[in-house]
Amino acid sequence: MKDVENYLIQLQKNICDALTKIDGTAFRADNWTHAKGGGGKSCVLQNGHVFEKAGVNFSHVTGDNLPATASAQHPDLAGRTFDAMGVSLVLHPHNPYIPTTHCNIRFFMATKENADPIWWFGGGFDLTPYYGFEDDCVHWHQTAKKACDPFGKDIYSHYKKNCDEYFYLKHRNEMRGIGGLFFDDLNEKNFDHCFDLAKSIGDHFLPSYIPILEKRKETPYGEKEKAFQCYRRGRYVEFNLIYDRGTLFGLQFGGRIESIFVSLPPQANWIYNWHPEPNSQEALLTDYFLKPKEWITL
Amino acid sequence: MKDVENYLIQLQKNICDALTKIDGTAFRADNWTHAKGGGGKSCVLQNGHVFEKAGVNFSHVTGDNLPATASAQHPDLAGRTFDAMGVSLVLHPHNPYIPTTHCNIRFFMATKENADPIWWFGGGFDLTPYYGFEDDCVHWHQTAKKACDPFGKDIYSHYKKNCDEYFYLKHRNEMRGIGGLFFDDLNEKNFDHCFDLAKSIGDHFLPSYIPILEKRKETPYGEKEKAFQCYRRGRYVEFNLIYDRGTLFGLQFGGRIESIFVSLPPQANWIYNWHPEPNSQEALLTDYFLKPKEWITL
Numbered sequence: 001m002k003d004v005e006n007y008l009i010q011l012q013k014n015i016c017d018a019l020t021k022i023d024g025t026a027f028r029a030d031n032w033t034h035a036k037g038g039g040g041k042s043c044v045l046q047n048g049h050v051f052e053k054a055g056v057n058f059s060h061v062t063g064d065n066l067p068a069t070a071s072a073q074h075p076d077l078a079g080r081t082f083d084a085m086g087v088s089l090v091l092h093p094h095n096p097y098i099p100t101t102h103c104n105i106r107f108f109m110a111t112k113e114n115a116d117p118i119w120w121f122g123g124g125f126d127l128t129p130y131y132g133f134e135d136d137c138v139h140w141h142q143t144a145k146k147a148c149d150p151f152g153k154d155i156y157s158h159y160k161k162n163c164d165e166y167f168y169l170k171h172r173n174e175m176r177g178i179g180g181l182f183f184d185d186l187n188e189k190n191f192d193h194c195f196d197l198a199k200s201i202g203d204h205f206l207p208s209y210i211p212i213l214e215k216r217k218e219t220p221y222g223e224k225e226k227a228f229q230c231y232r233r234g235r236y237v238e239f240n241l242i243y244d245r246g247t248l249f250g251l252q253f254g255g256r257i258e259s260i261f262v263s264l265p266p267q268a269n270w271i272y273n274w275h276p277e278p279n280s281q282e283a284l285l286t287d288y289f290l291k292p293k294e295w296i297t298l
Numbered sequence: 299m300k301d302v303e304n305y306l307i308q309l310q311k312n313i314c315d316a317l318t319k320i321d322g323t324a325f326r327a328d329n330w331t332h333a334k335g336g337g338g339k340s341c342v343l344q345n346g347h348v349f350e351k352a353g354v355n356f357s358h359v360t361g362d363n364l365p366a367t368a369s370a371q372h373p374d375l376a377g378r379t380f381d382a383m384g385v386s387l388v389l390h391p392h393n394p395y396i397p398t399t400h401c402n403i404r405f406f407m408a409t410k411e412n413a414d415p416i417w418w419f420g421g422g423f424d425l426t427p428y429y430g431f432e433d434d435c436v437h438w439h440q441t442a443k444k445a446c447d448p449f450g451k452d453i454y455s456h457y458k459k460n461c462d463e464y465f466y467l468k469h470r471n472e473m474r475g476i477g478g479l480f481f482d483d484l485n486e487k488n489f490d491h492c493f494d495l496a497k498s499i500g501d502h503f504l505p506s507y508i509p510i511l512e513k514r515k516e517t518p519y520g521e522k523e524k525a526f527q528c529y530r531r532g533r534y535v536e537f538n539l540i541y542d543r544g545t546l547f548g549l550q551f552g553g554r555i556e557s558i559f560v561s562l563p564p565q566a567n568w569i570y571n572w573h574p575e576p577n578s579q580e581a582l583l584t585d586y587f588l589k590p591k592e593w594i595t596l
Contacts, residue, residue, distance in 0.1 A: 030571065044570045055570065171549040234562070241539035242549070251469040251540070264532070264568035271564065272342045272353065273328065273556045 001083060004107045004195065005060060008087045011105065011202045012058045015089060016043050018206050019056075022213065023048040027056065032256050037062040038083075042259040046266070050217055053092040055262030060085035061253070066110060074118060080110035086123070087202070088246065090263040091209075096229035097219035099129035099136070099177070100236065101209050102263070104246065105202040119191070121198040122184040124159060125205050126167050127212075128177030128236065130229045131281055132289030134298060136212045137178050141295040144181050147204035151197045159183045164292040169239055175290040176239050180208075228282050231274065233265035240264060299381060302405045302493065303358060306385045309403065309500045310356045313387060314341050316504050317354075320511065321346040325354065330554050335360040336381075340557040344564070348515055351390040353560030358383035359551070364408060372416060378408035384421070385500070386544065388561040389507075394527035395517040397427035397434070397475070398534065399507050400561070402544065403500040417489070419496040420482040422457060423503050424465050425510075426475030426534065428527045429579055430587030432596060434510045435476050439593040442479050445502035449495045457481050462590040467537055473588040474537050478506075526580050529572065531563035538562060 016027045025048035033039035040059030045051050064081040086106030093100070103125035110118045127140050141160070148155035163182035168175055181201060186194050240247045240263055250260040276282035314325045323346035331337035338357030343349050362379040384404030391398070401423035408416045425438050439458070446453035461480035466473055479499060484492050538545045538561055548558040574580035 046570055053568075053570065171552075171555060230565070237535060237566075238539060241536060254469075257469055258571045261568055262570050266569065267528070267565060267567045268535075269565045270351075270559055270562035272344055272351065272560050 001107075001109060005085055007195075007199055007202070008058055008060075008085060008105065008107075012041070012043065012056055012087050015087075015103075015206060016056050018210065019045065019051070019054060019091070022210070023050045023054075025049060025051075027054075030258075032259070034061050034256070036254070037064075040256070040259065042256070042262060044262055050093055050095070050098070050213070051091060052094045053262070053266040054089070055091075055259075056087070056089040057259050057262065058085075058087050059255075059259070061255070074110075077110050077118060080112045080115075080118070082108065082110040084108050088263075092233070092265050093213070093217070095217055095219060096130045096221050096225040097216040098213050099127045099216075100233070100265075101125065101127050103202075103205040103209075105198055107198070119187060120184070121186040121194050123198060123201060124163055124181035124183055125201070125208060126163055126177050126180035126182065127209075128232075129289060130232050130285065131225070132178070132285050133216075134295075136215070137289065137293075137295045138298055139211060140178065140180060140208050143204055143208035144201075145296055147200045147208075148181070148197070150200065151193070155197070156181070167239065169235060169243070171242070172235065172238070174235065174286060175292065176235065178289055178295070179292070227269070228276075230265075230267050230269040231271060232285070233268040234270050236265055237268045299405075299407060303383055305493075305497055305500070306356055306358075306383060306403065306405075310339070310341065310354055310385050313385075313401075313504060314354050316508065317343065317349070317352060317389070320508070321348045321352075323347060323349075325352070328556075330557070332359050332554070334552070335362075338554070338557065340554070340560060342560055348391055348393070348396070348511070349389060350392045351560070351564040352387070353389075353557075354385070354387040355557050355560065356383075356385050357553075357557070359553070372408075375408050375416060378410045378413075378416070380406065380408040382406050386561075390531070390563050391511070391515070393515055393517060394428045394519050394523040395514040396511050397425045397514075398531075398563075399423065399425050401500075401503040401507075403496055405496070417485060418482070419484040419492050421496060421499060422461055422479035422481055423499070423506065424461055424475050424478035424480065425507075426530075427587060428530050428583065429523070430476070430583050431514075432593075434513070435587070435591075435593045436596060437509060438476065438478060438506050441502055441506035442499075443594055445498045445506075446479070446495070448498065449491065453495070454479070465537065467533060467541070469540070470533065470536070472533065472584060473590065474533065476587055476593070477590070525567070526574075528563075528565050528567040529569060530583070531566040532568050534563055535566045 020026055025045050027043040027045045030042045038061035043056045045054040062083050066077045066080050066082055088104040090102045105123040107121050145156040159181040163179040166182045318324055323343050325341035325343045328340045336359035341354045343352040360381050364375045364378050364380055386402040388400045403421040405419050443454040457479040461477040464480045545558055
């Protein structure tokens with residue numbers, strides 16, 4: 001378990017270092033402890049040159065005597081002590097041509113005397129563009145596939161499908177973004193196999209995102225594009241507050257609010273009954289990009 | 299039931315007329331129908347002179363064969379046809395010195411052959427200031443009390459307590475606003491008594507709110523006050539998307555999204571780990587005003 005923790009702490013550092021280099025702004029780090037056990041470190045950059053708000057969280061919380069309701073899927077968790085740790089990040093750039101992105105790698109383990117430990121990995125990464133570009137989507141999914149391929153030929157398509165299904169706003173009948181990878185309850189073959197796969201996904205986040213960021217960060221934009229970004233960010237808020245399991249778990253668990261909500265956009269707008277002009281770039285987002293697609297075979 | 303519908307339609311009209319007179323801007327009215335039965339009329343004013351976004355909805359939806367899960371409190375609802383109707387409004391003014399407000403009057407009735415109808419009224423009104431003024435809170439609660447007093451001496455304190463408990467953000471340990479009235483499942487004495495009480499609350503909304511609006515609408519404000527308003531509006535979004543039963547019912551029922559989300563603020567900001575200066579007007583909001591208080595006896 002210490003290996004997982006070390007990896008996650010290093011992953012947080014690597015990502016913050018890379019983003020700082022791009023932005024020219026340092027992250028502010030807040031260490032915190034949780035009353036029930038454990039704690040974390042939240043690294044946040046606000047009003048940088050590239051990022052309007054970037055939050056990269058590490059947390060490792062512990063507890064004992066899990067309630068029977070902790071997981072319907074794992075009734076044998078009841079009464080165990082547990083460790084839940086993870087890195088979770090959301091990046092909200094200023095420039096509406098750079099997509100918002102989210103990445104998460106997490107590990108859960110519950111132990112009890114005289115019983116095998118119960119554990120699993122979860123996480124993934126996904127992309128939420130405001131203005132869609134096919135080559136960005138292809139690059140994103142190709143890199144995601146590269147992360148998975150050494151571990152089995154069906155893994156990418158399985159995790160991609162999970163991702164399309166998970167990041168979905170039922171009340172809008174709309175995907176949150178163009179997907180990526182999503183996995184949960186990963187416990188197969190053996191621990192090393194699972195840990196290596198989780199690490200591979202974690203390590204492929206920067207190579208998936210940075211080239212897109214670099215390609216789009218100088219694209220000029222005006223008030224219209226910024227307004228569209230703020231409007232679309234409303235969907236991000238809706239998803240995170242209504243559906244996101246990590247967010248809702250954090251709220252129920254009594255997690256550190258400022259760390260949980262660092263994922264929320266710096267600004268989001270709701271305009272009554274607004275719709276983009278037909279066939280505009282803005283309309284293309286929902287009409288074309290936010291439909292599940294096999295991007296890598298386009 | 300037709301009487302209730304007529305009252306609600308008239309209430310919507312009275313409120314829109316009064317607000318238009320103040321703002322100098324007409325509401326846009328959208329009539330809509332629901333696939334499962336019924337429909338509504340959403341009246342919305344955006345970017346007016348006083349209101350940044352004001353939505354006053356009327357809806358009357360119907361259905362048959364209620365699922366057994368429709369209400370844990372009313373298992374005898376199963377298999378009945380139902381009518382659910384209401385007026386619901388949220389006003390988001392430009393000026394941060396004018397509070398945001400919400401009012402709702404609703405009626406539910408479920409019928410079945412050879413059985414007594416099951417019905418109840420619900421609703422209330424509550425106030426969410428950004429900058430607190432004691433005299434506004436006292437006026438607000440005095441008028442709320444006036445609405446209830448003819449119907450029983452304990453009604454105001456009962457509905458006020460409900461309101462304090464309902465409009466509460468558990469994850470922030472914070473009230474949404476300074477309260478008002480909240481009632482649900484109102485079915486006591488007889489239909490006329492309940493209808494008259496619901497009407498009295500509906501009719502007292504404008505006299506509760508307008509004097510506060512008039513008193514504060516010329517107060518000068520700058521970027522700092524606007525930023526604080528947008529920051530606090532984040533709490534409004536959090537409440538409506540995480541807790542509000544009406545919003546969540548609407549989403550589950552597959553209601554008209556644009557009408558349901560007209561309650562969301564035109565702009566909301568989330569700033570990581572921001573806290574007001576101690577003892578500032580901004581700090582006073584949470585430290586003093588957003589604590590349950592017996593405003594009318596202050």
